[in-house]
Amino acid sequence: MSLDAAGLFALLPAVYRTRDATNGGPLQALFEVLATQSGIVEENIEQLYDDQFIETCMPWVIPYIGDLIGYNSIYQTAAGLDSRAEVANTIGYRRRKGTPIALQQVAMDVSGRAAVVVEEFRRLITTQSMRLPRPHLAECLNLRRSAVMDSLSDLAFDQSNRTVDVRRIAPRIRDVQDPDPAPLDIALHGPGRFNIPDIAVHLWRWQPWTINQAPAFVVDARRFKFNPIGLDIPLFSLPPTSYLPFTHINTRLDVPQPIRRGEFRRELSDFYGQSMMLYADNAAIPATQICCANLADRPGGSWCKVQAGKIAIDPELGRIQYADDLTPPQSLSVTYNYGFPAAIGGGPYDRTASLGQEVPTQNPALANFFAQVGTPTFPDLATAIAQWNLQPAGSTGIIVLTGFERYAIDLTGANAITLASDSTLAIAAAVPVPLGGPRDMTWNNACVTLLGNIDVIGLPPPPMSEGEIPPIGQLIINGLLIEGQLTITGSAVAVQLSDCTLVPGLGAANPGLSPCEPSVIVENDATLCIARCIAGPIAASAAGSVRVCNSIVDANSPCCVAYSGADGYSAGADLHVEDSTIVGKVRTRTMRLASNTIFFARLGKHDPWPAALWCSRRQVGCVRFCSLPSPAITPRCYECLPPDADSAAKFAPHFITLRYGHPSYALLSGDVPMAVWRGADNGSQMGVYYQIEETEAVSNVQIRTPEYLPVMLEAGIFLHPSQPLPSPVLPPFGYYYGVRPRTCCGDEDDSAQTVFHGIGVELL
Structure with missing residues (x-):
């Protein structure tokens, strides 16, 4: 602003300023208001100038600038990408229309993903002419070249030549049903790939x-x-x-x-x-x-x-x-x-936005208690927890674990975390700011691994004179990978897990436990919130409440229990779940809301549950835009899959793999029904990867690619990865006594049972 309130007031004649000072300064106060409004107008004028350029304009101006050059809008992706880059490069696209580099650039700009464009006609085996020999189009593979052999399974960088395939590479023309059971791959490309008019656009999902x-x-x-x-x-x-x-x-x-x-x-x-x-x-x-x-x-x-x-x-x-x-x-x-595929679970990605509203991580300098694990004062996490437990009620504290360290812990029994009334404790991974203060932290490039179990105990609140209910204690855990169990007991507390991984099956640190053992056990009326996390099963007492958002809850098998009461069978706490993938059976007292979520579960043989998704109270709550198992006992449903029990198999979700640790964990595969791929409330995919808006990104490439193709050519979109991993092969039955364990109880209809085999086994 060119003039502030003091500068404007100084332009008045001295006689008016003197008289105003005598009267208590009402005129000067008016000039302060005028200066504020003048600053708003001046900033708006400057922004109007910036809005004339695509590089500096406001997002709402982008379609208007694009309209001047004949640009048509596309989906806005969640990777922080708007159409600014595409509008800025539109002239460049059109100058290079029909070239691979233009197709590659437009695919990356509209999807925010790595892309490779392959002209498949350059890989065709052709009849050689002595006038124009083309040795790179040889019919046979050179088995001495290991690079050629290694790339045979890599569609984008395959260096071998192929015979012509007359089938089309473009998606087939078909009647689209509502809901659509057709596989995703059919909507992205045809069965052919090696032909003269074929262009393949490869997109990477990792x-x-x-x-x-x-x-x-x-x-x-x-x-x-x-x-x-x-x-x-x-x-x-x-x-x-x-x-x-x-x-x-x-x-x-x-x-x-x-x-x-x-x-x-x-x-x-x-x-x-x-x-x-x-x-x-x-x-x-x-x-x-x-x-x-x-x-x-x-x-x-x-x-x-x-x-x-x-x-x-x-x-x-x-x-x-x-x-x-x-x-x-x-x-x-x-x-x-x-x-x-996404920034969920414990990882090195930036968590500043998710922690920006949390206290005390919003301003560590104001916390009553601060501990950085790994320093001489707090050499390990147990020491920091012991010091926190001595803090009075109403304290705020933060415990920072730095970098990518790994700690063996036992925060159970006498070493458990205690939360007094109105106290807030945050345990988070961070990196100290170079040359900053002792409490200056960056919530990025850090993910600390904890091997062991954690108990959280809520202390009884003090009696209040007027009978009021005092505020409960709060625990915030962020940016950690925990190989163990989290147990919440005692009086009511609020526990928030964000950007964390509680290893499904509890991992190698607990080899004697069942792979279906819960990662989180809530034995009191606590409030549990899980956001952007990967976790094993949750066992929560019906007295509390649980909220799951943008997360994966994995019971390691669709016929194991992913959510229930503390005993593993009774109804669990009231559940609110959004934009998540739940692998395993769910039993809850009340389903307050389920939205854009995949419930991947089924009943095992001789299962005592009446349904794989079982809500005790059906008069309360709502289930919308979800993929449900069949049968399911739920509140009223809206736009859920399958539309009826007879079509459950056609609309079942398909994943590349459900093995934790794989890069494609819980990622929808190429044979997933289009109804699931576009089944969310905004037309995106259901499940945990709703947040990355991959459906919109792929649709943008489908919209833009035909505009920049050479005449008479057609294109198909290929996702990497797309094909589901093969299921593990179990050893065949033999004529001997013994037990043949299942690798996953979701492999076969009778897989919930351990299989005994031997002479006379059918008589059992």
């Missing part, structure tokens, strides 16, 4: 997330794993941050996908140091000491014999092994990238 210098999981003195809880995970390549528009055709290193052993062996320098790094005793290990090996399990539990003087990395399993002649380090840290 995002790479970087873990920086985290402790490696120790198998023994020479063997390690990248994953902090010892899971076998594929390592992902990290694409470059960005390129200038229309300057670069994407290659394999420009897309986020798992690193194959073959490409890692051939181009080790492209991945080691860029997408992964090892640190032995805080010193970086050079690439000359790294080799690639298949470290899969061998008979006896061994991995493989590593070349002398080398450290072997298996990028497909995320394993590390030292050679026998090397001295293993005292500590091994790893930097790597893993893949996942």
Whole structure:
């Protein structure tokens, strides 16, 4: 603002200013109001100038500028992308219309995802002419070229040539039903791919997330794993941050996908140091000491014999092994990238927005109690919790766990977390701000792993003179990966879990427990809120209430219990669930609201439950835009699937995998019905990935691609990944006594039962 209130008031003659001062300054107060309004008008005038340019205009102006160049609106995606980039590049698109680089650029701009455009007619086997030999169109594969053999399963970067396929690559013309049971792949592309008019647009659904210098999981003195809880995970390549528009055709290193052993062996320098790094005793290990090996399990539990003087990395399993002649380090840290479709669960993504409204994380400097675990004052989490338990009622506190550390804990019994009346405690992962104050934290690039169980005890409130109900204590847990159980007991408390992972099945830290053991147990009338989390089953007393938003609750099988009372059978607390995926049976007292949620469950053989989704009170609540099991006992339903019991199989959701730790965990597959893919209230997909608006992003590519195709050509959209993983093969029955356990009780109709086999077994 050019003039403030003092400047405007100074323009008045002194006689009026003097008289105004004598009367108490009402005129000066009026000028302060005038100055405020003048500032608003001045800012609006400046914004009107900015609104003339696509780079600086307000979002509501974008369609008006686009209309000047004949731009048609598309869906706005959730990745923070509006149509600004597309409008800004529209002239560039049209100048390059019909070229692969224009198709690639427009696909990335409208979807916010990595894209590769392949002209399939360049991969056709043709009759060679001596006048124009084309050796790159050879009929046969060169088996000596490992790169060609490795890429056969990679549709986008397959280097082999094919015979012509006369089937169309464009989606088939069909009558669309309402609701539509057709698979997603049918709506995106046709059965053909190798023909003269075919253009394939490949879109990647994964995002790479970087873990920086985290402790490696120790198998023994020479063997390690990248994953902090010892899971076998594929390592992902990290694409470059960005390129200038229309300057670069994407290659394999420009897309986020798992690193194959073959490409890692051939181009080790492209991945080691860029997408992964090892640190032995805080010193970086050079690439000359790294080799690639298949470290899969061998008979006896061994991995493989590593070349002398080398450290072997298996990028497909995320394993590390030292050679026998090397001295293993005292500590091994790893930097790597893993893949996942969305920012949910414990991860290194930015959590500032989700914690911005929470107290005391909103301003740690105002907290009564502050502890940073790993410092001399608070060497471990138990010490910090013990100090917090000594704080008086009404205190606010924050306990910060930094970086990607891993701690073994036992916060049960005498070490449990206690919450007094009107107290608020936050336990969060963060990174200290360099050169900042002792309480300056960044809620980003941090995800701490806790191995063990946590008890939360609500202390009885003090008696109030007038009989009022005092405020309950509150616990906030954010940015943690917990391999153990969370139990809430005592008086009423409010517990909020956000951006956390409670490992489904409780993981390797609890090998004696059932994989269906609950991750969260609520034994009192507590209020539990879960947002953007991955968790195992929830057992909550009917006296409390539970809210689940943008989360995955996984019982490890559709016929195990995902939600119920504390005893695992009775009705659980009142449930409110939105934009989530629930794998397993659900029994609740009241379903207050279920919206845009997939309930993937079914009854096992001889199951005593009357329905896989069982609400005791049907007169209260609402279920809208959800995928439900059949049968289901629910309140009134609106626009839910299946539309009737006879069509339950046609409208059942399909996933790439439901195995926790896989990059495609709970991701809808290419054979999912379109009714599920577009079944949410805004036309997006049901389930936990509703939040990333993937449906809108893919639709944008379908809308824009035909506008920039060369004449007489047609295109199909291919998603990576799309095909569901094959189910594990169980060993065949034999003529002997014994027990044949099921890998998952959701594999077959009788899979809820352990299968006994032997002579006379049919008589049992």
